[in-house]
Amino acid sequence: MASSSSCSCPCVGSVDPTRGAGFAAGVGATVAWYALPDYVRSRPLRGLVKAGLLGVLGWSMVAQLPEAAELPPYDDEDADCSKSSPVAGEDPLGGVTEADPAELAVLAGAALGSAMITVGVERWLFRRGEGRRAQGARFAHTRQGLALGGLEAALTVLTFGAGAVRERLSKG
Numbered sequence: 001m002a003s004s005s006s007c008s009c010p011c012v013g014s015v016d017p018t019r020g021a022g023f024a025a026g027v028g029a030t031v032a033w034y035a036l037p038d039y040v041r042s043r044p045l046r047g048l049v050k051a052g053l054l055g056v057l058g059w060s061m062v063a064q065l066p067e068a069a070e071l072p073p074y075d076d077e078d079a080d081c082s083k084s085s086p087v088a089g090e091d092p093l094g095g096v097t098e099a100d101p102a103e104l105a106v107l108a109g110a111a112l113g114s115a116m117i118t119v120g121v122e123r124w125l126f127r128r129g130e131g132r133r134a135q136g137a138r139f140a141h142t143r144q145g146l147a148l149g150g151l152e153a154a155l156t157v158l159t160f161g162a163g164a165v166r167e168r169l170s171k172g
Contacts (some may be wrong), residue, residue, distance in 0.1 A: 022063025
């Protein structure tokens with residue numbers, strides 16, 4: 001097996017164990033999410049299991065975030081903050097205006113549209129799996145789950161690789 005220093009792959013050696021565990025948990029939770037109807041027929045129980053899977057997916061996303069750079073120390077760390085500030089009378093939000101209602105409407109419309117598309121795709125996938133099951137396909141939902149988990153894995157590896165290449169290029 002070649003060492004990471006002899007490989008030209010940008011991903012080798014750049015992923016820490018927490019990010020790798022987050023990646024595996026995310027892919028596994030995605031497969032489980034879409035395969036669940038094959039194993040849990042009760043809709044309320046599926047909802048409960050999916051609530052747990054949302055927690056796993058949330059942890060997975062946080063675990064895959066890049067490490068935050070350390071904040072530089074303040075110049076006045078030893079300053080006494082209990083005394084009044086020399087700029088106590090100034091409004092810290094001076095010059096900040098409220099959002100334009102048209103911008104808020106566009107944002108709300110985009111959020112609502114995204115939610116509607118997500119629900120529509122989820123329902124379509126469930127109906128497709130149920131249709132395949134009715135035709136006699138074994139593990140119809142599991143097959144979809146494996147395909148979607150593989151797609152997620154490929155896109156995540158592509159993202160990690162692009163990030164590693166971007167880091168390498170920025171360092172010169």
